[in-house]
Amino acid sequence: MRHATGPLLSVDVDDRTSRTEDIDDVLESFVGGRGVCTRLATDRIPTDADPFGPENRLYFATGPLQFSQMSFTGRMNATALSPLTNGMLSTNAGGFLSRNFTGAGYSAIEITGASDDLLAIHVTDEGIGFEDVPDLAGATVTEVDEYMRDTHGLDEDHVACIGPAGENLVRFASVMTTEHRAFGRGGLGAVLGSKNVKAITFDGDAAPQVELPDVTGEIHREAATADHPMKQAGTTSVTEYANHVGALPTRYFSELSFEGVEGISGDRVAEKKYKKGTCSACAFACKLPTRDEASGLETEGPEYETVMAFGSNSGVDDVVSVMKSNDLCDDLGMDTISCGDVIAAYLASEDRFGDSELIHALVEKIARREGVGDTLAEGVHRCHENLGVDDWTVKGLEFAAHDGRKLNGQGLAFATANRGADHMYGEFYPLEYPLVGKDEAMDPEGLEGKPPKLVEKENHNAVLDSAVVCKFSRGFVTGDHLATLLDADYDDLLDVGGRVVTLERAFNNARGFDRSDDTLPYEISGFEDALSEYYEIRGWNDDGTVPADTDVTSAAN
Structure with a gap:
């Protein structure tokens, strides 16, 4: 391998x-x-x-x-x-x-x-x-x-x-x-x-030479030539569609669509884009260098999750306001999803949705732990009772977009993810919108048949994160490609991914995590049965713990 x-x-x-x-x-x-x-x-x-x-x-x-x-x-x-x-x-x-x-x-x-x-x-x-x-x-x-x-x-x-x-x-x-x-x-x-x-x-210049197969050139060419909406609007290309199907968290998760979505849509972001942006060696160029000529604000983004957190979830319909929130978080060094969500929780407690001036002031106060910012800097899980709002987190991590009340498989993925309510850990939402072909698409309603696919997705993503390959390679870097690139059987690679997930789980079990932490702040029909099926597929106990005799340290064959 x-x-x-x-x-x-x-x-x-x-x-x-x-x-x-x-x-x-x-x-x-x-x-x-x-x-x-x-x-x-x-x-x-x-x-x-x-x-x-x-x-x-x-x-x-x-x-x-x-x-x-x-x-x-x-x-x-x-x-x-x-x-x-x-x-x-x-x-x-x-x-x-x-x-x-x-x-x-x-x-x-x-x-x-x-x-x-x-x-x-x-x-x-x-x-x-x-x-x-x-x-x-x-x-x-x-x-x-x-x-x-x-x-x-x-x-x-x-x-x-x-x-x-x-x-x-x-x-x-x-x-x-x-x-x-x-x-x-x-x-x-x-x-x-x-x-x-x-x-x-x-x-330095000490990078070792690693011989890689010719498929790298094929993938690179496809990334360069593909006509893809993300090349124009990044992940915000999904904003209006998510709103249309009722999966866009709004006003601190109290609603699932936003009447002001047009003002924060992918088209509005694309209008502010002034040049191409990319990561090292990548021809896909999906990043978003943006500029607002009127204010002189220049930043990168916002991406979709930031549009949700500082836009719809905060009751803001102005893309420039979201750009400023994004830029402040980047410069002060904060996760835009968690920061936006905890500010949305505060706005809910004060009935101040849509107040951009307050939002920007709160970003600064949180970063410096000044005034109420000291409370909000602890995150939603630790401050929600103080604010008098519901705890919209899993394992203490604030929710990303792609709401699980509409996309039920993604809801299960939020619950099982070892790092909490994160959309990229299991990345189930593309199957349910769907953003994939008919042969891969799944009905967003219900959980029947989804636990096996979720296990596969989590394992696959752990391999991508180990290789390291961007998740936006979906459709470009297939399982067969990964097998070729890493010189291994794809099933063996999935085994590596499964061992990574189980290592995380076992460590968290030792810190007190169990099934009671794999929960959601809303109900999905059949959730408990699906959770038990997920554990069974992974070979874990029904209480969400890893059996003591599980060996996850050895190499795949």
């Missing part, structure tokens, strides 16, 4: 030391990316660790496909114990960082301990450097990027950093890279903040 290569770099920021370690056995068994990070994290982080404590470890890794120039491979993975969900969580980001990471010559890095002083870590193929950066205290992402450019000659493509939100331990703070790209979900920016690390840079 083809896998990432290179040693693990362990960086202890407490005593400012580093060491390398051969992890070939882990790479051979788990490919790279999320798989390798999950294997390392579940083995090395104590199950009773405090997410903000020095015993938590933050991992970054690429996969074998970052050594190619194939489209859909400009991404990398981050993994740690989440301060938002209190469980093991992986997230990935696009942009251009992954190639600079591989250039430093490592397959993965781990950050351990906690620094007494605000710190930048410089990772190169010639060694590791530590730099005190007291002047960057409270700096935005833009200011960090400017510092690294001016002081070290490294542009934003070499930088992973946190904004004020990470320093202030906002539970949904992001690690940002390439200015607008985020390791977004679950608060891993706050983990970096708890270690007093403001930024990590990567640079």
